[in-house]
Amino acid sequence: MSERYDGNEDLSGEIGNNVQELRESLLLSKAELARKAGVSALTIDRVEKGSHCRMDTKRKILLALGLKLSDRKVVFFEEGEDRESVSGMEETHRTSEEMAQKVVAVLHQSKEKS
Numbered sequence: 001m002s003e004r005y006d007g008n009e010d011l012s013g014e015i016g017n018n019v020q021e022l023r024e025s026l027l028l029s030k031a032e033l034a035r036k037a038g039v040s041a042l043t044i045d046r047v048e049k050g051s052h053c054r055m056d057t058k059r060k061i062l063l064a065l066g067l068k069l070s071d072r073k074v075v076f077f078e079e080g081e082d083r084e085s086v087s088g089m090e091e092t093h094r095t096s097e098e099m100a101q102k103v104v105a106v107l108h109q110s111k112e113k114s
Contacts, residue, residue: 016077020048022065022103037064066103 023033034041037060047053
């Protein structure tokens with residue numbers, strides 16, 4: 001079975017995520033994030049709307065946002081999970097804005113090292 005969307009697959013299942021908020025905080029367009037992640041802009045659009053995606057796609061998006069794989073549950077959370085309590089980070093009440101600031105800081109540090 002192909003992993004590509006062929007119009008017949010059920011994409012109605014939803015996951016929660018902060019991808020759009022993080023992308024916008026980095027002033028990235030969907031196309032720019034897609035290029036960095038090595039996926040299509042349509043994939044980014046579907047993920048931001050809450051459609052399920054492959055684990056590999058989540059990994060690519062996390063890395064393209066400049067995050068560690070251990071930050072997965074800060075960005076992606078499954079239905080029924082409390083987005084504040086699953087982060088696995090020291091702060092349990094991290095807001096999207098705080099997370100976006102962390103992403104910007106990480107990217108800024110990596111640019112300074114280059």
